[in-house]
Amino acid sequence: MSDYPLPQVLDFLKKVAPFNTLGPDVLQDIVSRAEIAFYPRGEMLIRMGEKSGGHLFVIQTGCARVTITDESNEEILVDMRGEGEFFGALSLLKGHEALFNVCVEEDLIVFLIPRDVIKSILNANDAFKRYFDSALARNFKAVRESADHKRSLYTPENKLDIDMFLxxxxxxxxxxxxxxxxxxxxxxxxxxxxxxxxxxxxxxxxxxxxxxxxxxxxxxxxxxxxxxxxxxxxxxxxxxxxxxxxxxxxxxxxxxxxxxxxxxxxxxxxxxxxxxxxxxxxxxxxxxxxSSPVGMIDDIDKSTSVNSLVGLRPKIDRVLEMAMRRSGSVRPMVALFAELNERVAKRFIHLNEREMADEGHGYPPVPYCWLAMGSEGRQEQTLLTDQDNALLYQDVPDGEDDQVKDWFLRLSRRVVDALDRYGIPRCTGGIMAGNPQWCMRAGDWEKIFTGWISDPTPFALRMATIFFDFRGIAGQLEDAAGLRMKLNGMTSGSKYFIRQLAKNALINKPPLGFIRQFVVEKSGEHENELNLKLKGLTPVVDAARVLALESGITTTNTMERLEAIADKGIIEPGFLSEVDDAYDFINFIRISHHLRSRSRGDFMNNFIDPALLNNLQRKWLKESFAIVSRLQEKLSIRYQTKV
Amino acid sequence: MFYFLVAWLQNHLLRLHLKNRPVSPVGRENLRALDHLSLFQPARSYSYVVVDLETTGLEVKTDRVLSIGAFRIKSGRIRMGDMFNIFVNPERDIPSAAIKVHGIVPDMVKNAATAGKALDEFLMFLGHDIMVAHQAAFDLAFINRIMSEHHGFELQNMVVDTVPLCQQVILPQFYTPMRRHKRLFAGRFGHIPMQKNDQHSLDHIANHLGIQIYQRHTALGDALAAAMIFQRALSRMEKAGQGKLVHLVNAGAL
The missing domain is CATH 3.10.580.10 (CBS-domain)
Incomplete structure (x- = not known):
């Protein structure tokens, strides 16, 4: 067919996102396969739980109300859709039951676009697909948010009534x-x-x-x-x-x-x-x-012995689990997690220091600061975490160092041991304060950092990704802050190091193939699974670290880093919120996976089989990975790593 | 209902009359256009072709068709790709007053199909569907004239006019009653008593219903607008429990 004889119809569609990204030929094809339908006010077009009728609804005139029905049969408004907007995409493309009711608010004239037309465009046009994906993501979020207003939509295996209450x-x-x-x-x-x-x-x-x-x-x-x-x-x-x-x-x-x-x-x-x-x-x-997290914190802070604190673990887990189960953003949960873990660590340090004094080993010879590294340093631990810590004490003359170091190593080993007993396993790489290598004077730390920065060998880069997220959590916190200032001075001046770190940050790519399919592990124990942490979260964490170190940002938390980076105008605020959503979602899937494994008594890991996700989760996970890829692209351009 | 029976009776008399005479295949097909209709089926279950003509003027005897545009409606939905759009060679001049309305100039139609050929193509598109038009008597009169010339009988399809439909089911309070021109008289006297009443115009009704006319005064644009009006009427009738074909016939058939 040559030109569609009513170009004004095409003009209408051209104003509707994402159809505006399509060429005239494709639009003509869409229109000639579309139908116009009229629905009077009050008509129920889509019912939650029903299969799609096989069309995407694009509103030409009128207005539709999108709602969900909760258990008590109450309708909760999710969205209103008006002219130039569409609905019905979710069930149409995912093939599952509709997540919303759609009811006509004002007489509707809609263009009905059949499923196969939309599908063929999705396959051929990337911009179109991206828009659809993010629109679907927004929908999904809307469900979660609306559900929050009432109660969570589903709480599988939910035994704690706490959830409902909260x-x-x-x-x-x-x-x-x-x-x-x-x-x-x-x-x-x-x-x-x-x-x-x-x-x-x-x-x-x-x-x-x-x-x-x-x-x-x-x-x-x-x-x-x-x-x-x-x-x-x-x-x-x-x-x-x-x-x-x-x-x-x-x-x-x-x-x-x-x-x-x-x-x-x-x-x-x-x-x-x-x-x-x-x-x-x-x-x-x-x-x-x-019980409550508040009471929990009191219990932690008031525990009088290592043993009693170790005994608190099941109770703390229950509170954490309750918090994680609340469907919604994982960010505040992770914050609570970090908060509780940090208090536990602090308390262990305090208790051990006292026990050492009681046992006649004396008090700390010089002020010191306990450093949290890695995910703990970034306040991003979850249930599945191991120890990454180190100790910094104030400078003493070389002659006295051995003795002083001995005392701190003794303390560190006790703390590491206590944390291990509490349920935070030792670091397999030995990055713990109990290791003489990572328990040293402030001056030594500075020296070792300088060494890594001036000679960024693969080993140095690997260490940098762990150590440069350090944060003081107990003792003389100013010392840690001082070291941070010096480190920032060093890194922001070293273009070569930053570029190497950026290259390093691009090694782990999100597991998305050329045609946006998941790239699963090809062999080994986790064949056909996705490594959510290494391939999804680590790239974001790494990118944030590089940008933060380059621009002298002192915070260590990934999202706080990215926010500071956005404040400096290095990334756009719009993109920041996309990255935030993506990171949050990958983490959400990962933590849900942890909880599921644990409730089954399995070992927790970061590998997930995409076949076990539902369509929407898969879709959204892909979209999240795509956003992470875009962050990596930006990094690659900024540091010209491809040259 | 009475009108449907009359049309049905006429159709069967005509078939008897033509039994042993030569009729073109297109014509013969058209003779069966009423066979599948059953008054007590839902109106929505039938196919409709909403048509609009552009002409050189308003006199059926002397004026000629310039273009035919039509959309098909199935299950109450307008199928955007299922349309008919053709220019017709009027084999006469086009008055400038008419050009001012629809913008069709002689150059656009001088190589177009002749009326007879265009009609046959339209008949093939129409098939046995119910024909719908806004102020259908006018369009029907032109079609019937060409029909009679080429096939020796008039269009047999059921025809529905959207104007009385609007009057009765959409905006009853909105209209002063209009005299209905029944099919039996349509075009018989060479002159269609066009209501110069503004409130029956396509613009007026479309505007009132919030329907956008994509291209006013083109056969296809007007046909689409009429289709949307018809769609609205159908929906209204269903809501009022008047969703059977018989209700549609009573409300708007010519």
Missing amino acids: TGKRVSELMAGDVLTCGLKTTAQQAARKMKQRRVGSIVVTGDTGGPAGIVTDADLRSKIIADGLSLQTPVHEIMSAPVCTISPRAYTFDALLEMSRFRLSHLVVIENERAVGIICEQDFQIEIG
Whole structure:
């Protein structure tokens, strides 16, 4: 057929993304195989769980409402689609049941484009495919987010009712309203009486403007009035905790819990329009769920022996698992993970230091700093992690070094051993503070870093990828910060090293083939599986490290690094959020895989068989890998690694 | 329903009459156009061809067809690739008033098919489908004239006019009642009493229903708009529980 006789119809389609990327010939072909349908307001076009009718719906006129139905048969609005937008793609292309209901909101005139037409274009046109993929990804995300508003869509093998509680509720449902307040000048005794009368454990101190200025809790009264022997007439503003940590009544209880865990607070004041409208405290959670990350942290920090801390592991795991099970972004989960692991490590160091003193080995001869490396340094550990740590102590003269080093090695070995017993296995590569090679003076660290940077051998580069993510977690944190500053000075001046590091970062390619099929392992134990960590996450981590070291960024967390890099204008914010999504999704699949393995009692690993994913997950995983590839392309161009 | 019976009766009388006379294959096929229709089947289950003509003017006797455009509707959906679009050589001049409307100049049609040939092609496209047009009496009159000239009888297909459909099922409150021209009289008197009433125009109705006309005053563009109007009417009737062919016949058949 020559030109389509109604070019205006083509013009309409040309304005619809992603059809705008297609040439006139393809558009003509689409139009001549399309149909126009009319659906009156109120008609249900697609029902959740039904198979696709075999068409993509492109709206020419009117408006459609996209919803999901939850278990209680309530409709949750996901999206509205209007002119020039499409729907029905998900079930059409994936062949599975529709994830949404689509209902006509205003009389609809739609172009129906048959499945095989769309499929043949997808195969032939990359830009078109990319758009579709990301649109599908957005859809999928929308489902997850909408589901969050109610409860998780599915919780397979979910035994903890904790999930429901956390995902479902908002702060306003759990908080105690009718906040007990007092003025700044109230005395401690008056405040205590008020609290007793109302049988509550805290009182909000309101400032001159009426907003919350601080909070006084039972603990404050105990520690400040009774223990420190202050007068009962002390005005509350002298003993209150200020400023108060606040949260919106519309926030999810889970976020409140996270906030409390991270800052170790027992109370959060719920504010709206700068007025205290409620208070939410640890007990509120404990009443509902028995234990909480907050309580967990207390248990960690208060454990008095290595053995008792080791014994906490199952409980900590349960809390972590509960957190991971919450469908949604994995980022806050990983943060909580890192937080708990770090506290455990800190506590082990503290306990061992004390035990050494008790056993007559004395106190640390000079200030030191315990360094976390690798994923721990980046605060990115998951259930499957091993120890990567080192120790730095302040410079001592060469003559005294042997003795000093001995003391620190003794401490380190005890800590490493304790961590191992706790369930964080030793590093097979020996990168642990108990190894004399990685327990040394600040000056020695500087020397060894300089060596790697000036002579980036493959070994040096491999070490750099682990050590240059170091972060001080216990002891003299300033020393670690000092070393970081020096390192950044060295790396940002060394173009050659950075380029070598960039080349190194491009070795692990996302497992996507030329025609965007998965490239699985060809042999070995994991034949036909994908290495999610090495091929999916590591490239992002490596790229972020290179860019951060080049531009003097001091943070070690991959996403924080990338955000700082975007702030410097090196990558566009839009691309940053794509990378964020991709990284998050790969990690989500990986961690779900870990949880599944563990609940079956299998060994956890980072290998996943793509055949076990559902179509949508496969699709989205491919899209995520494609984004990682694009990040690598950018890196390759920036450092001209192909030249 | 009465009109359908009349048409059916006429069709069978005609078939008897032509039994032993030579009729072209296209013509013979057209004689069977009503056979598959059953009044109590859902209207949506039939195929429709929505047609629009551009002509040199409004007089059936003297004016000639310039182009024919049509889309097919199946299962209530307009099939964008299933269309008919042809220029016709009028074998006469085109008044400038007409050119102003549709933009068809003599050069565009001087090498086009003759009316008889174009009609046969159209008949082959139409098959036994129900023909739909906006103000169908006008288009039907022109088709019937060519039909009579070349085949000796008039178009046998069932014909539905979208104007009375709109009046009854889409916008009853919107219209003053219009006198219906029945098929029996269409074109018989050489002159189609065109309602110069603006509210029956394609533009007006399309605009009211929020239907975009892709190319006004081309046979194909107008046919598409008419198809979308017909589609809307069909949907409305179904919603009102009037989804059978008989309802459509009662509401809009010529």
